[in-house]
Each structure stands twice: as C-alpha cells, then as structure tokens.
Amino acid sequence: MTTGEIDEGLGREAGREADGADRRHHVSEYLRLARWEVPSDAEEGPPVVLGRAPVDDHLRGAGGGMRTGGLLTNLDSLGGFTSGLAVLPQWIVTTSLLATVSDLRHVGPLRFRVDVVRRGRSSVVTALDVVDEGADDRHVAAATMTCAVLDPGAMVLEFDRPVAVGMPPPQPGAVVPEEFFCIEPGEGPVTRLRLADELRNPWGILHGGAVAMLADEAACRAAAAVPGAGGPAGVAAADAVLHYLRPVKVGPVEARCTVLGTRSGRTTVRVAIHDVGAEGRMTTLGTVTVLAV
C-alpha cells in the first residue's frame, strides 16, 4: 500500500519534520499539481476534486507527453486526497490503482477530475478522468482507485474547506523523473531505486508517486531489452494495474519485471516491487503496458 497521497492531503501540522522541513509538497511541487475542491452534484454528497498540471519539458517521455509515471503520481495524489476528504476524520491508504492511458501525446496542461463512486465503512473507490486542455480536452486517461480507511492515529488532519492549492511555480533546473525519484541507471529486467529521505512521506514510507515512476521506468527497461524492441528511446509506458500491498520502509527498492507477451506493439510487463532492506518482501504487484512509439 502507499500513503503517497497523504503527502498532499495532510493538514497544516502533519508532515512537518523535526528540522522544520515540510515534505508534504515535495512531489506535488515537482509535478506542479494544483488541486481544489468543488461542491458535489448531490446534496450532502462526497467531495469532488479537480486538479491541473502542466506538462513541463522535463516530464515528457518517449510518447511525447507526460510520462505515465508522472500521470499515475498525480492520479495517486488526487485520488487519495479526495478519498481522505470523504472519510474525515479518518484517513486512507491506497490499495489499488487501475489506469488506462488513452493518449501519450499531450500539449498540456492536463486537467483532472475525481469523483467518489463508493464510500464504504472500510474502503473508498474513486473514478478519475484526465483530459488535455491544450488539445481541446482530448481524453488522456481514466482510472479507478481503491483506498482502505484507516485510523490516522496522532496525525492532525485539519483543512480549510473547500480545499484549494494553487499551481506551484516552475522549478528552474528541474531534473528528469528518474533523477528526482532516485532511480538508478540501468537496463534489463531489474531496476533499483534508492530510498532517499526526501522521497519519504510524513509517515516515513516511500511516496506512492515514486512507486509509480519506478514501475514505469522498470517496465520500459524490461520491454526495451526484448530483442527487436528498439531500445529505451522507442518505448513508453501506458496502462497500469498496481496493487499496493505493503509500505516501503527500508530500501533500497527493487522492481523485478517479467515480460508476459507482446501483441501489436504492446508489451505487457509484470512488475513486482520489493523492499530489499526489509527481507526483500514484495510491496507492490502489477502490470504495465509498454507501447512501441
């Protein structure tokens, strides 16, 4: 499971480190994700959250638009945030994210909408939709995300409602996602991520966005290594199924990939992510569809 979305959702006091640093917005500032709450269509209905993010050059992948890992990170942040608002004063952890990416070419900015489609006692399900504002609202992706409800313990969850967080400014000299998320260079079926402190969320575990970007990068490397695939410049991640099983606490983190098959230029890669320092236990399992571009 991931509590990456908690980075974005926690209230004013939560997430602040002893040294005064605030890691809640480290990832969303990198992706420049704005988010705001709008009234529900139904009276007393669950919150609806909208988001907006530019497609900065350093975030673009081989498909031409925002890398799917970045897209998934934004979906994780917004879906988790919306689910959390729906169950206050409790909070949530993401347990699964099912996403289909319909277009890899983006002009930007991308606009997101999140609706709660089920709010149960122990889980919340959201439906997420992404369009490209710069391309006449062309569809980019659709996803469903499930979160488990949890007791936030000592975390302070305070929000000024409706919540509105503006778009962070451009970051001069922003690095590419592999560097930002501390993914080690390499090729082939195994890809490693160094668990840097800045990638931990306020609960001390790896941000869900880092998991998503690792899955993207690892699947692309595995698919690119297949004979005839054309190398890493010729592939891009698209659809993803991610089951967040356990938090990543120790690191380093290793994504172990198996190519399941290729049909019509689409390669399905099974991705199992392990926390090497925690007896190698599996923390995330899923698949990523990698396209030849």
Next chain:
Amino acid sequence: MGFSAYPPPDHLLGDMGMDAELTTEESGAVRTRVTPFVTTADGGVRAGVLATLVDIVGGAIAARVLRPDWLATADLAIQRTGPVLGPWVEARGSVVRRGRTTLVIEALVVSVDDDGEEIEVDGGPAGPVAWASMTFAVLPARNPASSIQMAGDLPVRWSFEGGSLDGPILDALPVEVLDGPAGRVSVPVRPYLHNSFSAIQGGAIALVAEAAAAEALGASVGGDASSVVVTDLQIAYLSLGRVGPVVTSTRVLSTGPDGHGSAVVELRDTGADDRLMTVVNAVGAPADPGPGARS
C-alpha cells in the same frame, strides 16, 4: 472444498463446463474448454470468459484462505497477453497478500491439453494467454451465509456441471444491444447468472462490460462489435446487482490510428434506482487475425 449447492443446476458456470482444483492452501486452478462459443474474431478467448475463470479460481482460493469469513470481489484486472494454443485454457491462481480487510490474488492463464498439461512451443512452455489480479474484500463471518461448503483435505477437485452452451455465450446471458454506438446493452438479473449472494456474478458482469465496450469501440471505427476484440478489462465492483435489468453506458476515450481504443463502461442496476454497480476500463484492438489468432 466442495461447491455442494452452488452453482444451481441451470447456471452459466455449469454451462461453461469448468473443472476446478485447489492444490494448496493458497493456490488453485480452474479450466474451461475453448469452443467457438467463447472465442472472439481473432481466435482468442473472450476477456469476459477469462475474467470469469480467474474470478472463480480467485474466489475459491479466497474462500478457503479466509474461512470462516467470507469475501466479495472488489476489483479484477485482466489482460490478454498471447494466443490460445490448446483445447483448454486454465487459470492458475495464488495468494499474493492476505491483509486484515483485503486479499490480493494473482492468476496466470495458460493453454493446456486434454490431460491438463501446459502446451509447449519449441520445447518450452508457451507464453501465457493472460494475466490477471484481483482484490477480495473480507466480509466478517456474521455477514450473509454462503451456500458454499468447506471441506478439509487437499488437493480437492470438482466440476461445475450442467448443460452446455449451444450458442455464443453472450446469447446465453442474454445480452441485448439497446444502442450499439453508445455501448448501451442490457442483461436481466436471474438465477442463471447469480453468485452466492443471489446477485449477478462477477464474471457475467465482465462479459456484459466486454460486450458494451466492443459495441462502442466497433462503432467508433465505423464497424460493429465484431470488428474489435476487447483485450484488457479493469473492473471495480462497487455494489451488487440484485434486481435488474443491468444496463450499461459507455464512453469511448480514444481510437488510435493503429485501431486500438479504450473506453469506460458503467453498469447500473435499473431496478434499484439506477444504482452504479460497476466501473470498467476496457481496451480494444482490431479483430484482424494476426499474432493473437489461435493456432
């Protein structure tokens, strides 16, 4: 583990003729014969049929692992990854993680021969037909009692016996197309399609969603449902469909120049205040015979 009272004699699962086996406490397999009634235009097995297989194997494993608690499928994702090369397809499932409130199961679908042996190509196992994963929600034992009985010793084998399909599986449900381009199809909720909660079974829901997506994606490329093969389904089960009829609405997200497309299908129980039951993301590919064709 034996399924003494489920499914009833006249049931979709019986007509599909599935054989099942629990091999260990956390693994099992379910297989079904490949017939023209369950295949698509490219010779592959319908994604909805494969989803039914993996839902059954996952449910059987989950029921054993979680006893005396019970379960409900929360989400299911399946992707066709390779051609069907044998007379049977077999879903092999295993537990990935058991948590307090959820259980995650992974399943690989492979081609097998009449003896249950995996088909080989060039001296090695043929590639998988599909990969799937499921999340089951744990329901405390005080919740509605199941008709499924438990037994102790492993391995245990059983069959879903009944009649047999005498036509395309969508006709058996039956799926009625209300508006093809809108991906609007309907299916009644009746005992033939029930799960152990007397609601429409998860595999049947996958079949209905697949049919709706194929209708809409086919129309979006100027064809019909037979011109598209649905290869991937990502299913979020939100509520039970107890009354019916269940009616779909479909939103096509894209149709690319390579003929691939994606869509979102919503299923609602029109007899229960139009309650949203299920959301499905679907991916379709051109139906032209090619790499996916059955040998």
